[in-house]
Amino acid sequence: MSELAADLRDVLGDARVKTGPTELSLYRKDSSNMAGSASVVCLPETTAEVQACVRIAGRHGVPFVPRGSGTGLSGGAVPLDGAVVIATSKMDEITSVDPVNRLAWVQPGVLNLDLSKRVGHLGLHFAPDPSSQQTCSIGGNVANNSGGPHCLADGVTASHVLGVEVVLPDGTVTVFGGEEPEPDGLDLRGVFVGSEGMLGITTSVCVRLTQNPPAVTTMLMDFATVEDGASTVSGIIAAGIVPAAVEMMDQLCLQAVEAYIHAGLPVDSAAALLVEVVGLPEGLESDVAKIRRIAxxxxxxxxxxxxxxxxxxxxxxxxxxxxxxxxxIQPNYYLHDTVVPRSKLPEVLSKVYEIADRHELQVLNVFHAGDGNLHPLLVFDARVPGTTERVHQAGHEIVRASVEAGGVLSGEHGIGLEKRDYMSMMFSETDLEAQDALRRAFDPDSQANPGKVLPSPATCGDIHSVPEGAWI
Incomplete structure (x- = not known):
């Protein structure tokens, strides 16, 4: 590895190539409960430097893992088998803003919320708003096709990315999509957004900017049962109203948050809905009145x-x-991400509580209720022997209950390492082979983020395994 590091230092200098044990330890995990091992960490600042890092890694036969801010929750940025971590956090320039056509070119290390702050004076914002938007990067949003509370009406990241400049696994630089809304040819931009670092590294993004709404009304409604709150969500959508956001928090979540922010939340209620509607003032009055009646x-x-x-x-x-x-409440948590049909919210939430009770665990539910995107939080103390095993068994059962209800494995966190071995719950062997064929079309040598998303064996090719002790 010393020759690999030396070659990288020739390009980036000593300060932007990390090989010390403390530095490597910091990059061995993301915000999930998993960890791996990196051989070298690189911090490029330009597309040319990313290209050089990819080519050097390939020349030494070492895989690479793209990394943004490390806020991912599915282990997508966890390096396996001593991979090279190529972190784009120093690529944080907003290159250009076009307020007339409502688009901007940004580097992948730009933080989500910083982009909206930068264009706020123009009456514009970047619509995807993950809960980690103060710290997550645009490049990471592209990799995971991230969502957020306000994606109910506006759509997730794929709806707000017009083009991406990419360094492919062989070191080629190309652009998928562009400033034209419907470019000719295959939609390779659509293929790349949400590919979780398996098809290459994002080095520049053309994002669509959204006009700020003329008026906003935010409502907080509380309910005596979770079922009543969930049924209200279905009633709102069935009435033809699509709010900007519909979020739900259950009682344990309300109590934890209120102790932290002191906002006067209804801590004695079983659940609360946070509903936001946007538009012209007159239209909002009508929507608010309808939502009140449904509630x-x-x-x-x-x-x-x-x-x-x-x-x-x-x-x-x-x-x-x-x-x-x-x-x-507890020092550790395991945050899940599944999606179920809105009509099945009460049923699946009941199963989530039953699963947690059976495994003697506490669970908080806080989620994007408008599109059925659940985020059960299993809270626990990892220092208690046997607890981590119970947490992961409960998590497996929650995922299975969601899929059996007609749902899917993930709404916005991605598959990564966490749900890789659950893919067969949703996809047949033929489906997985087709996905792997697409991946190999971009990366025939499995250089880009190997061991993620597709279970082993997706094909007869070599798929890396989760390292011993990866769950922490």
Whole structure:
């Protein structure tokens, strides 16, 4: 590995090639519960430097793993088998902004929220808003086709990416898509967005910018049962109303968040819905009135309407602080991500609680209720012998219950390493072979993020295994 590091230092210099044990330890995991091992960490600043890193890794026969901010929750940025980590966090320039055509070119290390702040004075924003938007990068959003609370009406990342400049696994630089909304030929941009680093590394992104709405109304509604809250969600959508966001928090989540932000959340209720509608003021009044009537039909307790932007921001801070607030309950958590039909929300949520109870675990539910994207949080203390095993068994059962209800493995976190071996729950052997054939068309030598997404054996080719002790 010393020759590999030396070649990389010739391109990047000493300061941007990391080989020390402490530095490598920091990059052995992302924000999931898994860890691997890296041989070298590179911090390029330009497309040419990314290209050089990829070619050097290939010349030495060592695979590479793209990494953004490391906020991923599925192990997608976990390096296996001593891979080279190519981190794009220093590529953080907003290259150009076109307010007339509402698009911008950005490097992959630009943070999600920073982009919206940068164009806010133009009356524009970047619509995908993961809960980690203060720290997650645009490149990571592209890799995982990330979502967020406000993607119910606007769509996930794929709907807001026009083009991507990419370094392919053989070191070739190319552009998929572009500024034209419907370029000729195959939609390789669509193939690349959500490919989880298996088809190459993003080095520049042409993003679509969205106009800020003229008016916003945010509502917080509480319910005596989770079932009533979930049924209200289905009722809102069935009435032809598609809010900008519909989020749900259950009682344990409400209590944890309220102890952290002191927003006056309804901690004695079984569940609360955070609903936001946007548009012209007159239209909002009509939508709010309809939503109130639907909530009344499902035995809503109180309905709180944010009086101003300050109160609205506080309510959203509560929703987006949920994952951090659970540290007040237990020191560890395992966050899942599945999607179920909205009509099955009450049924699947009941199963989630039953599974957690049976395994003697606490579970918080906070999720994108509008599109059925569940995020059960299993909270636990990993220091207690046998607890981690129970957590992963419960997680497996939650995933299976979601798929059996007609759902899918992931809504926005990706498959990565976490759900790789669950893919057969959804896909046949023929399906998996077709996916692997697409991957090999881009990466015949399995250089780019090997061992992710596709289970072993997807084909007769060599697929790397999860390292011993990877779950932490």
């Amino acid at each position: 009344d039909e499902h035995r809503v307790g109180t309905v709180r309407v944010a009086a101003d932007e300050e109160e609205r921001a506080l309510l959203w801070k509560g929703r987006k602080s949920a994952f951090g607030a659970i540290a007040r």
